[in-house]
Amino acid sequence: QKEVEQNSGPLSVPEGAIASLNCTYSDRGSQSFFWYRQYSGKSPELIMSIYSNGDKEDGRFTAQLNKASQYVSLLIRDSQPSDSATYLCAVNSFNKFYFGSGTKLNVKP
């Protein structure tokens, strides 16, 4: 069973702070890694993908991957109230995607 684990939260941060979201996965054969944002009642939206060890930055978002530790993280800088959502971690292994249950983020004005 390929598992993806996330802390369900909620994670509460003040506006302007850095939000740090974490994810671990069990399958060492996983090839690519993703973060999705899901607003209440809506479908998930892809915000970051990362394929190799290290950091990948896109605007206020930074994804970090450590394959040796089987660990993926997402940093959101200058958090805004509009970032309040559930963040899903996903891993891809041979055309199948496995999702964590998500971390709920609350950004307080």
Add this chain to the structure above:
Amino acid sequence: SQTIHQWPATLVQPVGSPLSLECTVEGTSNPNLYWYRQAAGRGLQLLFYSVGIGQISSEVPQNLSASRPQDRQFILSSKKLLLSDSGFYLCAWSVLRGASPYNEQFFGPGTRLTVL
């Protein structure tokens, strides 16, 4: 650009009734297609995935079935719905970038199904 459509957006069905949910993708060829279910407050459960017309892999044995009659059409069906079938049904697509395993997945707007 690629777009993915799902319908209906919401559906209320009695227990024991049949189900048909449809998903179509535009702007890409030969996509991988997926059906997921998300129960309230839960993560995504992969139900079916397809790498081509008529090719369906089932991940969870249950009273649901899937079909792919055309390259960009994916249908989720049931002959008799159960209460436990209630949830948010999401269709998704992905395309391999050449020979690489780097395969991003994109979701449709979803169908919210309530079985009463």
